[in-house]
Amino acid sequence: MLDRRVFSDPNGNEVRWVVGSAWPYIYAVPHLGNLIGSLLSADVFTRYLKLKGYNVVYVTGSDEHGTPIEVEAIKLGVEPRQLTDRMHEIIVKLLKLWGIEPDNYTRTESEVHKWYVRDTFTKIYNNGYIFTKDDELPYCPKDKIFLPDRFVIGTCPYCGYPYARGDQCENCGKLLEPRMLINPKCAICGSTPEWRLTRHWYLDLRRLEDRVRSYIEGNNALPDNARQMSLGILKEGLRPRAITRDNKWGIPAPFPGAEGKTIYVWFEAVLGYVSATIEYFRRLGREDEWRKYWFNKGTRVVFFIGKDNIPFHTIIFPALLMATGEDYVMPWASSSTEYLIFEGKKFSKSQRIGIWADEAVALLPADYWRFYLIYNRPEQRDSNFTWDSFLDVVNSIMNDTVGNFIHRVLTLAKRRWGIVPSGVKMIEQDQEVYSKVLEVLNNVDENYGKIMLKDALSQSIEIARIGNRYLNERQPWRLGGVEFNSALYMLMSIVKALSVALAPVIPFSINELWRMMGYGNGLRWQDAGKPIEQGLQLSEPRPLFRKISKEELNVMLKKLDEIRDIKDKGKYPWEQAYLPNP
Structure with a gap:
């Protein structure tokens, strides 16, 4: 068994590592681009750290809440939990075949995760960082549901990209809101959404902006793309973000009067890095050891994500930790890759462009794919398969x-x-x-x-x-x-x-x-x-x-x-x- 020693930094703090990869949204099986941007890269780095003898915990899991899962479950005629149970089992098997070995691969339906999310947002609410606002939000009259931000597609007002989502433009990286889109459409059916009044709970990011900026400016470990995108967003000023949704499939919001509301998947999924660490040590019978990783100044927290996920890991997640009033360790680095494209085109399941994780291991053993993907990893620029x-x-x-x-x-x-x-x-x-x-x-x-x-x-x-x-x-x-x-x-x-x-x-x-x-x-x-x-x-x-x-x-x-x-x-x-x- 490999020695897992604890090393010290120059200040005498124990150096421990938390490695997190973006939680795969299990609406579908990950494709090669998903793997190299998160799960596979995190596994390679974790294996290196363990070979070096460091104490390291690699955590990730299945992101299984939100409207896309609800919609897919309706199409299949099953309950959302039935769909996510099946998909979670599939992903677990695939990770084993790929040799991707998180110390804890969990899921957002984990009881520990649901408890931690509700407990964390209760603390943030009690600290005065959450307020309510009645707002008109996009509603699809055909599908009869309020549309989450990312289920509204339209033209980006900044760069003119015609397929920007209502939460973020994947072309220029700017954070968006559905009303900002030009010619918005429902991503499910293509119809034009209506705007209906509903009440939601918002995180007041304005009050956290200075602290988040200090964190970004003082963190030299961030790669250039993460640093520049984050500073660009901060330069424009942070705006309050709705943290509740009207969909049923998710973690119930813990705020007074928020019955029927759930926590927006992006706000709960990033908290999973902490909840998965808690769950990992509970399973080992070492209940409080997670605190040595999330409250010890010698800990280095590293995320492996695609560049489209940068704001949620460099701004939203640190802001949530700060708002709890507790002295969490801030993320040390976000290894944010550019995009892997497939023969000059974006991955598309409907058009059969690309290769998916299950298909790859049906064709060749995993090491062939692991070697090629790391060799071709899009670290500085997009790479082409x-x-x-x-x-x-x-x-x-x-x-x-x-x-x-x-x-x-x-x-x-x-x-x-x-x-x-x-x-x-x-x-x-x-x-x-x-x-x-x-x-x-x-x-x-x-x-x-x-x-x-x-x-x-x-x-x-x-x-x-x-x-x-x-x-x-x-x-x-x-x-x-x-x-x-x-x-x-x-x-x-x-x-x-x-x-x-x-x-x-x-x-x-x-x-x-x-x-x-x-x-x-x-x-x-x-x-x-x-x-x-x-x-x-x-x-x-x-x-x-x-x-x-x-x-x-x-x-x-x-x-x-x-x-x-x-x-x-x-x-x-x-x-x-x-x-x-x-």
């Missing part, structure tokens, strides 16, 4: 550069050694090569620490390239005696370093590699920079990856169409699709 680039990364980099290097070294070691011999040492020539590997390994470490996962993977691949160059130039199989033992000892040590560097990205493959190398319990980050242990019993090596031909890709695409035909008919055999290829 194409099948050609996928094949190139899998075949040329994952298989040829990384996989072949590992397999060649292990095959040579198994054939000539069997057991790593005692007394073997590196001669000076090999020590110089190994020193270069350690320099690159430090770069890998630094990039992981900066949450630059794409760069961390690129530097990890460079370790394999150094090993390949050595193999091709030195040709150790032609050597004998001391020179051969030194060369192979150094190469096995490179494989060891490479395995730890790649462990957060492709855990299934690396666990198999560690088994072949004789490491039954795995390795820690601190082991990566040490030569391979002598006396290890090597197992028969097998290739970790394989190439994908154009012909096989065509078969995969045909299978993808078949799966989607079944899904479109509403009879999708989930359990079959969940089985990865052998």
Whole structure:
């Protein structure tokens, strides 16, 4: 079991980590863009922290409230809870197949979450940050429901984007309200909404604006896109935001006179990072330990989100914590990715543009997708998925550069050694090569620490390239005696370093590699920079990856169409699709 030590910051505070990924809204299965923006990236970073020995809790869960779920349940003729129970179970199974392992994957229907949300908003109400206002809100006469902000679609008044939602424009990132949209339409049926009078409870963000601004300006860990978007919103001034809705499916608002109202999903979902931490430690029988994570100044809270979720994590969530009057730790960083697009287009389920999480693992094992997505992670700008680039990364980099290097070294070691011999040492020539590997390994470490996962993977691949160059130039199989033992000892040590560097990205493959190398319990980050242990019993090596031909890709695409035909008919055999290829 990996050591999970507690480290201290320069002020002597214990450094603990809370990692949170945006809660997947389980109206549908996540697509690849959803995964790289939140769940997968958070898993990779958490695995790195745990390899380093930090105390870290990774929390997320199913976001299951709100009108979209209500509407879908009506279409299916079931209660919303029946739909979300089914979808939650599906997501849990998918995460397991993807190797995404939150310490607590919970749901917004959790009793702990519902209690915490109501308790938190009661404190905020009692502190005077909530007021009521009668307002005219969009009502769809055809669907006979009040429309949540995001269910009103229209033209953004700032940038002219024609498909802006009533809560935020995904094109320019500006926070909106439905009345601000030009030519608003109901997102469900396309009809023009009416405006009807209703009473709602508002969070007075104006009174929290100065404190939120100080937090943003003083936080140098925020990436540029999160910082600039947040400062832009603050420059325009924060306005009160309605925190209640007229829909039935949600957490009942705890305010006096608010019977029949529920809490807006975005205001409750962000509180889930705290409630999920509470729930996690309750399950462990350590009731109050969550406070060490949310009230200890040494804690670093990191969110993994898409850029469209930035305001809710950098402004709304901190404002809610501040309004409670309690001394919560503020979020340290929000790793907010740009968008992953699919062959130049936005993901669209109706138009069959993109790949969804369930479809991906029906086609190939998860590590292939994990490697490609991190390699192509949209950290600084939008990135584009194409099948050609996928094949190139899998075949040329994952298989040829990384996989072949590992397999060649292990095959040579198994054939000539069997057991790593005692007394073997590196001669000076090999020590110089190994020193270069350690320099690159430090770069890998630094990039992981900066949450630059794409760069961390690129530097990890460079370790394999150094090993390949050595193999091709030195040709150790032609050597004998001391020179051969030194060369192979150094190469096995490179494989060891490479395995730890790649462990957060492709855990299934690396666990198999560690088994072949004789490491039954795995390795820690601190082991990566040490030569391979002598006396290890090597197992028969097998290739970790394989190439994908154009012909096989065509078969995969045909299978993808078949799966989607079944899904479109509403009879999708989930359990079959969940089985990865052998």
